[in-house]
Amino acid sequence: MTASAENHPRRWVVLGVLIVSLLAVVLDNTVLNVALTTLADPAEGLGATQSELEWSINSYTLVFAGFLLSLGTLGDRFGRKRGVLAGLVLFCLGSLLSAYAGSPGQLIGARVVMGLGAAAIMPLSLAIVTGLFAERDRPRAIAVWSGSVGIGVALGPVVGGLLLEHFWWGSVFLVNVPVIVAAFVVIAIVVPETRSQRPGRVDAAGALLSIAALTSLTYGIVAGGEHGFSQDRPWPWLAAGVVLLAVFLLWERRAADPALDLRLFRDAGFSAANTAIGLVFFAAMGAFFFIQFYLQLVRGFAPLKAGLLVTPFAVAQLIFAPASAALVRRCGIRAVCAAGLLLTAAALAGTVRLATDTSLWVVGGAFFAAGIGMSLVMAPSMASVMASVPRDRASVGSATANTVRQVASALGIAVAGSILTSLYRAGIAPDVAGLPPAARDAAAEALAAAHAV
Structure with missing residues (x-):
């Protein structure tokens, strides 16, 4: 059964409940950034290296991106509410495993479980919202x-x-548990079940190809930062990523029910909106990763x-996202x-000039x-994406846009981390020139720990 989109009496309540679960998912894109220096500390954290820190973030982001489309399709077939609830269970389990991880490897694995849960929650929550609101109110709800x-x-x-000020590093994950449990109970009671009248089949091969391609590309970028792009190590991974990406696109063109429906990109509005989303998240997530090292180290x-x-x-x-729909109607x-992209680019470009004595008003102003x-880009772009697809394929449109967002986030973090590591390696090169190669590599990897010493 599909919910009425014209006059569902609880649509705003449903939106509020889904946003609570969404906030937990989105928080985990950046909540770990502030704990990176703690995780790098062998005494207070896990003694993670720079590359392990990047993978603790990107393991979540890459799995999130790789399964968004497939889990969106599953939700269309078996029920979007059911899919969100299953995602919440996985996310809660992953949060518990992350909180009590005993090594960087365990943390990275637990974050994979969280990414799977998030991949179900995000696209299906937006698909539910899209289906419950009439056309007149839908842009405001999406905003x-x-x-x-x-x-x-x-x-x-x-x-x-705030959590690290009073508790151990695992608390940044453990805080998710009561929020997710409460959201699960309320969603089970309040949110109506919806599904597509024409659900597609799950493209498992496409999902696996996309994850393999993105992982190879990300590993190559991270390895380039660790060892230098003049070395051989990053290039086989980058080449493999490009080849796998090409194979993925060829597969999607021929698949009867592709995970990524390339035909959607024939719509100029759909393509432009996804491009804008990708650009703004590539820049923003890279900046958020970098800024925590700047502020703390x-x-x-x-x-x-x-x-x-x-x-x-x-x-x-909070101020400008709700107002963006009115701005779109007027301008x-x-x-x-375009104004949003230019403003975001100018603001984040300003962070390149940050120094040890830069006024904090400048830092705060740049992020404001x-x-x-970002408000002027995201809300209109998401509304444009959802308006470009039929309502019974809302999960596909939502999943595509969120896949673009997650891929851009992962690549932004990888590039920012690679640049950070490269600059650090260049800075310490004169001081470690006399050390054996293994010792030089260890010093270059332990960015946060070396700074603490």
Whole structure:
């Protein structure tokens, strides 16, 4: 049965409940950033190396991206509410495993479980919202949903910093559990079941090919930062990633029920919106990864203060995301998105000039401006994506846009981490020139630990 989209009496309540579960998912994109230096500490954390820190983030993001499309299709077939509830169970289990991980490898594996859960929650929650709102109210509902994504991204470091101020590092994951349990109970009671009248088949081969391609590309980028792109190590992985990506695209063109329906990209609005989403998240997630190292290692701020310094990003999202629909009606989606992209680019480019004595007003102002820019891009772009697909294929449109977002996030973090590691290696090169190669590599890997010493 499908829910009425015109007059569902609980649509705003349903939106609020789904946003609570969504916030937990999105928080985990950035909550770990503020704990990276703690995790790198052998005494207080897990003694993770720089590459292990990047993989603790990207294992979540890559699995999230790789299974979004397939799990969206499963939700269309078997029920979107059922899919969200299953995702919440996986996310809760992954959070518990992450909180009590005894090694970087265990943490990375637990984050994979969290990524699987998130891959079900995000696309299916938006598909439910899209199906319950009439056309007139749908852009506003999607704007609220999109704004909550931006707010969650910015609140992650604050929540993480607050928890690290009083508890051990595992608390940044354990805090998810009561939220997810409460969301599960309320969603089971309040949210109506919906499904597609024309569900597709799950493209398992496509999902596995996409994960293999993205993992190879990400590993190559990370290895380039660790060992230098002048060395041989990163290039086989990068080449394998490109080949696997080409095979994936060929498979999707020929598959009867592709995970990624390339025909959707024939629509100019759909393509432009996804491009804008990818660009803004590539830049934003890379900046969020970098800024925590700057604030904690360079400026010496505690995790809580470092997290609070990026709250202007969340404040801007809270103010401007709901207003973006009205701006689009007045100025047009192209003008609003273009302005948002330019503002985001200018604000984040300014972080390149940060120094040890840069005013904190400059840091906060840059993130406030980036938050405005992201608000002007995300909500209109998501509305454009959802308007480009039939309502009974809402999960496909939502999953595609969120896949683009997660892929861009993973690559942004990988590139930012690679640049950070490369700069660090270059900076310590004169001091470690006399050490054996193995010792030089170890010093280059232990960025946070070496700084602490």
